[in-house]
Amino acid sequence: MARRRSRPRADWPAREWARDPPPRCPARSPTRHFPFLEGAFKPVTEELTAFDLPVTGRVPxxxxxxxxxxxxxxxxxxxPRAHHWMLGDGMVHGVRLGEGRAEWYRNRWVRSSQVAKKLGEPYPGPVPPDDFPCNxxxxxxxxxxxALQESGPLPYELDDELNTVGTYDFRGTLEGAFTAHTKFDVHAGELHAIAYYPTWDHVRHLVVDPAGRVSRSTRIPVTDAPMIHDFALTERYVIILDMPVTFDPAGAERGDIVPYVWNDxxxxxxxxxxxxxxxxRWFEVDPVYYSHTLNAYEEGPNxxxxxxxxxxxxxxxxxxxGGPYGAGTPRLDRWTVDLRQGRVRVRTLDDRPQEFPRVNEGLVSRRHRYGYSAAAAEMAVAYQAVDGNPPPDRAFSNALIKHDxxxxxxxxxxxxxxxxxxxxVFVPSDxxxxxxxxxxxxxxxxxxNPERGASDLVILAAQDFTGEPVARIHLPGRVPLGFHGSWIPDA
Structure with missing residues (x-):
């Protein structure tokens, strides 16, 4: 079993989180609020295209x-009572940079069959099983x-201007579900995935080779159909995180929007x-639920x-x-698996509320020193316990974090x-x-940007992280709080 988490380092600036007084949490009332449809989460209603975007500062x-x-x-x-945040129709927001200019901004819905129908557009070809606008x-x-989604749907391919091309099955080699979180090993040229599906008695480790085909599919037996949202990769191993959030057949029979539950x-x-x-090889740990992995690597037998x-x-x-309720806000932890002793140690690296950890993508599966994460007061409020208890005062901050x-x-x-x-997302200079x-x-x-009621693309110099942004690119509309993205360099 995992050991008790050690206390976070005393020299970490936890008090920075509370410089601003927290907003007063509204009293509970008969009025129903839907936090994942309001404020920073509120969906936008238009697809926009804008060129030559205004910039404060200088685009590198x-x-x-x-x-x-x-x-x-x-x-x-x-x-809204019949909606879940995790199942909203996928929309991709993009900014193109080139030669020191912010050339364009676009946002486009992923044209699944259901989105095409809502927009009054034709859907080309037959509708694939488990079709969904990957979000x-x-x-x-x-x-x-x-564009990726877990637990069933095929990926959707987009063109350079974010228009939907269609579903993609890796040249006919993907059989069944894919994942929302892949890991690309630049040294091997391989794309790795862990796929799960509610009716499977296993999960699948998939390897996409440099030719773009699924060259290996390994079935890993599991019980209870767990939700395996993310995983980790090292130079020699795949790390599967099998935690107690599992498929609920009774909930599916009732028509629950997301039929997954905590399973003691x-x-x-x-x-x-x-x-x-x-x-x-399996190692038991204390029950938690991870949201995302930053990275993993090998260190001797660990x-x-x-x-x-x-x-x-x-x-x-x-x-x-709804969204993920009942567990407060996520923190940054480190698991160390000792392959020689057959045990796992766990240590909290930073207990401040934060999400969406990222690493220099060139170091996926190799030792890293730095990581980047985000904190949003609105997300901390939306994640608060379902009984209405507010999160701690220090959750009320908006920040980006660089970890050494x-x-x-x-x-x-x-x-x-x-x-x-x-x-x-970290982007290397060269x-x-x-x-x-x-x-x-x-x-x-x-x-x-609350002053404009729209969003900016903020560019920070990673080696001057607390300094003024190198550039703020002012977008014509708002980018709601969402999930994940990538920097796609020109070829």
Missing amino acids: RELNGRYLRTGPNVLGLED THVIPHRGRIL RHPARIGVLPRKGGAV LVIDTTNFDAPFLVAGNGS LLRGTSQVHRLPRGAAASEA PCDPRAAEDDGYAIAYVH
Whole structure:
């Protein structure tokens, strides 16, 4: 079993979180609120295209490509009580940068069959099984742009201007579900995934080879059909996080929007699968639910896995535009799996509320020093317990965080009240320079600008993280708080 978490370092600036007095939580009243349809989460209603975007500061000339981020943006909602945030129609927001200019902004719904029908557009070809407008991640792969979703739907391919091309099955080699969170190993040229589906008695480790085909599919037996939202990869191992959030057949029979529940009877465990083949080795841990992995690597006989974790129980199925309730807010933890001793140690690296951890993508599966995460007051409020208890005062802050995991310190780029920050993606200044420092580059994120009532794309110099942004690109509309994205450099 995992050991008790150690206390966070005393020298970490936790008090920074409380410089602003927290907003007063509204008293409970008969009026029903739907936090994931309001404020920073409120869906936008139009697809926009704008060119030559205004900029405060200077766009680095070495940034030539597109920053894309997706998230749920429900279209044509009639009854908010019948909606769940995680199931909103996917919308991708993109900004193209080139030669020191912000060339364009676009936002487009992913044209699944149901979105095409709502928009009055034809859907080309037959409707695939489990069709859904993928809303969780958008990645580049072998010259394609793919919008991703877990637990059934095929990825959707987009063109360079975010128009939907159609579903994508890796040249006919993907059989069944894919994932929302892939891991690309730049050294091997492989794209890895862990796929799950509510009726399977297993999960699948999928490997997409450099030719863009699923070259290996390994079935890993599991019980109770767990929700495996993310996973981790090291140089020699695949890390499977099998936690006690599992499919609820009775809930599905009742028509629950998201039929997954906290299951006290399901053991929490970490699986270690050799990438070259072999049996999975399982390690039991204390029950938590992770939201995302930052990265993982090998250190002698140990596997080091950095994740954002929620305390138990984690309740997925909030009613009415719900999201993940009942577990408070996530923190940054480290699991260390000792393969020699057969045990797992867990330590809290930073107990401040934060989400969406990212790493320099060139170091996926290798040792990292730095990580980047986001904190949004609006997300902390929306994640509050279903009984209405407010989150702690220090949750009420908007910030981007850079972690130095070697020194055990962090830097906080504080944002104004109401400036809700999305996930920050690291972009290297020169990805082809083998001598470049790990943090030689930029952290970029969409941030709501409360003064304009619209969003900015904020570019921070990663080595001057607390300084003024290098550039603020002013978008013509708002980018709601959502999920994940990628920097796609020009070829």
